[in-house]
Amino acid sequence: MLSVLLAVVLFLLALGIAGAVFGVPWAARIYAAAACACAVAAVAAVVFLVARADVPEALVLPVGLPWLSAHFRIDALAAWFALVINVAGTASAVFAIGYGGHNDEPARVVPFFPVFLAAMNLVLVADDAFAFLIAWEFMSLSSWLLVLSNHRRPGNARAAQVYLVMAALGTACLLLAFGIMAGPDGAYRFASIRDNPPQGAAAAIALALVLLGTGSKAGLVPVHAWLPLAHPAAPSHVSALMSGAMTKVAIYGLVRLLFDLAGPVPWGWGAALVAVGALSAVIGILHAVVERDLKTLLAFSTVENVGIAVMAFGLAIVFRTNAMGTLAALAFTAALFHVLNHAIMKSLMFFVAGAVEVSTGQRDLEKLGGLIHRLPVTATLALIGAASIAALPPLNGFVSEWLTFQAVLNSPSLPQWVLKFGVPVAGALLALSAALAAACFVRAYGMAFLGRPRSRKAAEAVEVAPSMRWAMAGLAGLCIGVGILPMVPAAAMAPLVRRFAGVDFAPLADGLSFGDFMLLAPVTPGVSSYSGFVVLIAVVAVTLASIEGVHRLATNRLRRAAAWDCGFPDPSPATQYTASSFAQPLRRVYASTVLRARDHVDMPEPGDARPARFTLSMRDLAWDAFYAPVERGVTWLAERMNTLQFLTIRRYLVFMFTALIVLLVTVALAK
Amino acid sequence: MLRGLHFDIAHTLSVSVLLFSFALLYQRRIMGVLNAFALQALMVAAAAAWQAYSQEAPHLYATAGIALVLKALVVPIALKRIIMRLGIHRAIETVIEVNGTLLAGVGLVALSILLVFPVAQDSAALTRENLAIALSIVLIGLLMMITRRNAVTQVVGFMSLENGLVLAAVGVQGMPLVVEMSIAFSVLVAFIVFGMFFFRIRERFDTLDLQYLESFRGDRGQDHRP
Structure with missing residues (x-):
């Protein structure tokens, strides 16, 4: 399978060169080829996970530094992330077939898109520090070029600059971390680092650098501030890849270094991850809930979701160091599951944002509205994505967040007092962020798709190209499929979990029967269990019953009414709730301290004819x-x-x- | 007994090369620098010839010949002709005073000895001291390049540095000729390149002082001149 992945990487690099040579006229063909390549890689990853997950494959190629050839290796961890990234990559390339032509300057996007995909895949299979850093930097630079592709739009050049500085800082941290981990003999092969993990203060410094380096790429608070600038600046299919896939590569780096190479780390690192993750979740979603720009909102939501995944990874470390294998397996499964889910639903939502931008020319929520009438297919798929990202059952977002909560709820059995009290606090923050996420996506969906159009362009929107709809539909299908059959991905990641936690994820421990696919019982069946399938049936049944009931019980007498006009006597769309007025209560309660949100009302004196003005100011404290x-x-x-x-x-x-x-x-x- | 004599002669020749490195450092006139360099190259040639005789390695005679012809004769004479033709008889402008430079040179010799002696503990005494002397010649060559403003002295410093390398190479038994050939050729190439530089400078500025060269570099705005 390793050779398949490396072949895909080479093919994608060749596509990048083809994109540079043949340019825009070949864009659709190049995107289609990239989609096929990613699909092949995803299938290869699945085959590896199912059939040979316990036997890592390694390969040494005589390239790179003369005394250190390039080492490549695939194991279950790399295969799982390869699956995640290539699912997002396939969808993104399919979306780009229709979307690519709408970019400002397609010639600046086509060559770098396949290179970006290739670099992300290469990071996953790298097996020495040198290859890893080269691939990592390739990933950073190709995505930086993609961010810069719309460089004429205001703010994008600055976003790209900040991104470049932060990417360089992250790589520098990783470089130093690898230097410390390799030791004085320069043992840069991952196998050598794994055999001789760093000890004592050197290990602490190295892990802190790893956390900073990978955290800045993944968008953890407080090193997240570049992310909401850079991700929205790129074209939407690239934004989807950056949020959906590149943050996952960063998480992969964190997991590879912290869980695999660094040996058994003390529980303090798990506690640190839990704290950072919980903080990222709350701050990210608070930003998102008050944000006007659809794509920036999604980027902030990425900060939240990365925080949730990192928190679950932290719980896994905490449980493992306390020899609570079953719970460690639960937390690890939850984290890996969330990585997959977020890749699916965030890609879907960025595609929706791209579709909205293509059909209306804007992404400011205050200028959208009523798109459900103009873009019925996109609106339906967006609803699935929004419900999924707001963690509503029976969709996939619910499963991973619910598993994370199950892990949090078992934390009182931990021996350390800090954790006994700290983890439930983090759990409360997680609950808060889940509630805010629901509010955030109700607002985003409601403002963009419901109500009446707030601008002329929104009123004249037209449905987008078929390939874009197919890409969104595929991901929406995955949201539903993974949501109602969560045991399928759980079974795929089982070898990985077993290797990390020592025991199997509880529902998989004694084999898998058909019934187990229907029911997810992470600890013991009696305590808590969930079946997406039953929920789906219940939702459908209740919906059908209500429709039937309403139709049957309602009177069929004809009524004519105009007087109050259903609450819309004034046809102006300005009478509707605006995005910022919807967010105002939450802004008052939470954001006035955390984000320093301030309302300024400039009310003219009586008799003065000038209009009253309302301005809103917010600051990101992490920025300062x-x-x-x-x-x-x-x-x-x-x-x-x-x-x-x-x-x-x-x-x-x-x-x-x-x-x-x-x-x-x-x-x-x-x- | 014979080994002792071999050792003493080789040692004397190496040290005399080092002596001329110091001689290069305290010259205040260009012609003096060139004469000192020619003598140094002569000593290198003698050292190489002696090594060829005592190691019974005839290919080192070729090295000695190259050093004698190219460095002791062709390069100094060519440089002298260039200087005559360009009409430069100027004193050398120094960055650090000659006394300070000499002191720094002594420090470099001490540093080389400190470095090489512990490293080459188990090798033959001749090789060890030869390496220490060669390293100090290389470092003094570098020192000369950075403490003199004149372009000619920089070239000479560079070539004196190469002399140190040749001395190190001939002192070690079994070093193939290829290395020495390449060193000799690189000196020649450097000489040609620098010679071209002189003519360029001469055409325009009537001086060989590097400061004037720098203020006309393309990447530098006119307002940045020193």
């Missing part, structure tokens, strides 16, 4: 506390370094000479 200093520091350093460009030849020689002498003196003193 973390990003602004980093950005200032980098700029300062860059300006200082700039003078190095203008030195005399002799001064360059002085630098070399001084460096040489310093090194030689160090060697002499070290003797």
Whole structure:
């Protein structure tokens, strides 16, 4: 299977070159080929997970550094993330067949899109630090170029700049972390790191750097602020990949380093992940719930979902270090499950945002509305996606969040007092973020698709191209399918969970019968269990019964009415609830402290004819506390370094000479 | 007894190469620098020839010949002709005073000895001291390049650095000729390149001082001139 994945990577790179050579006229063909390649990779990953998950495959290619050939390896962990990424990649490439032509400058997107996909796949199969970092940086740079593709739109150039700085910072952290983990002998192969994991203070520093490096790519608070700038700036199919797939690659990096290479880590790291995850979940969704821009809202929701997944991973570490295998398996399953679910539903929602943007030309919620009449197919699929991301049963989003809650609810059995009290607090934050997520997506869906159009373009929207609808429909189908049959992915990730936790995920422990597919009982059947299938049947039955009941019980007497006009006497759409007025109660309650949200009302004096004005200001504290200093520091350093460009030849020689002498003196003193 | 004599002669020749490195450092006139360099190259040639004799490695005679012809004769004479033709007889502008440079040179020799002696503990005494001397010649060559403003002295510093490399190469038994050939050729190439530079500079600015070269670099705005 490894050779299949590497072949797919090579094929995608070749597609990138073809995109650069043949350009826009071949765009649809290139996207179609990329979709096929990703589908092949996804199938290969499934085959590996089902058939040979316990036997990792490795390959050494004589490329890269001469003393360290490029090592590649696939195991169950890599295969699971390859499945996640290639599902998102396939859908995104299919979506792009119809969507690609609507980009501002397609020639800037077509060559880099397959390269981005290839780089993400390459990160997953890399088996030495060098290959990993090369692939990681390739991923960062190709996505940076994609972010920059709409560079003429206001704000995008700045978003790309911030992204580049943060990507470089993240890679630098990983570089240092690998340097520490490899030790003084430079053992950069993952196998060597796995055999000799770092100890003591070195391990602590390395893991902190790993958390910072991968967390900044995944969008964990407080290093998330680039994400809501950069993800929406890219074309929508790329935004879907960045949010749906690239954050997963970052999580993969975290899991690979923290769970696999670093050996058994102390429970403190699990607690740190739980804390960071819970904080990310709440802050991310608070931003999302007050956001006006549809794509930025989705990007903030990514911060929330990454937080949930990281929190579940943290719980898995905590349970494992306390030798509670069953619960560790539960938390690990929940985390991996959420990774898959988020990739599916976030890609779907970004496709919806792309479809809305294509058909109306905007993504500001205050200018949308009533699209359910103009885009019936998109609206239905968007409803499925929104319900799924708001974690409503019987869809997939519910399953993973529910599993996470099951893990949280079992935390009082932990021996450490910090965790006994801390994890339920994190669980409360998780519950809050789940509720806010529901509010957020009710608002997003309601403002965009319901009510009356708030702008002329929204009133004249037309349904989007078939390939875009098919991509969305496929993902919506996955949302439903995974939601009602959660045991299928759970069975696929079973070898991975078994390897990590030592025991099987409870429902899978004693084989899998047909009935088990219908019922999900993560701990014991008596305590808590869930069946998506039953919920689906119940939802359908209740819906049909209500429709029937309403039709039967309602009077069929004809009524004519105009007086109050159903609450719409004024035809102006401005009389509707706006997106910010819908969010106002939540903004008052939560965001006034966390986001420093302030309302400014400028009311004219009586007799003054000028209009009253309402403005809203918000600040991201993470920006002030973390990003602004980093950005200032980098700029300062860059300006200082700039003078190095203008030195005399002799001064360059002085630098070399001084460096040489310093090194030689160090060697002499070290003797 | 004979080994002792071999050792002493080889040692004397190596040290005399180092001595001329110091001689290069305290020259204040270009012609003096070139003469000192020619003598240094002569010493390198003698050292290589002696090694060829004592190691019974005839290919080292070729190295000695290359050093003698190219570095002791062709390069100094060519540089002198260039300087005559360009009409430069100027004193050398130094960045650090000559005394300070010499002190730094002594420090570099001490550093080289400190470095090489513990590393090459188990190798033959000759190889060990030869390596230490060669390393100090390389470092002093670098020092000369950075403490002199004149382009000619920079070229000479570079070539003196190469002399150190040749000395290190001939001191080790069994070093194939290919290395020395490449070193000799790189010196020649460097000489040609720098020579081209001189003519370019001469055409425009009437000086060989590097400071004038730098202010006309393309990537530098006119307002950034030093």
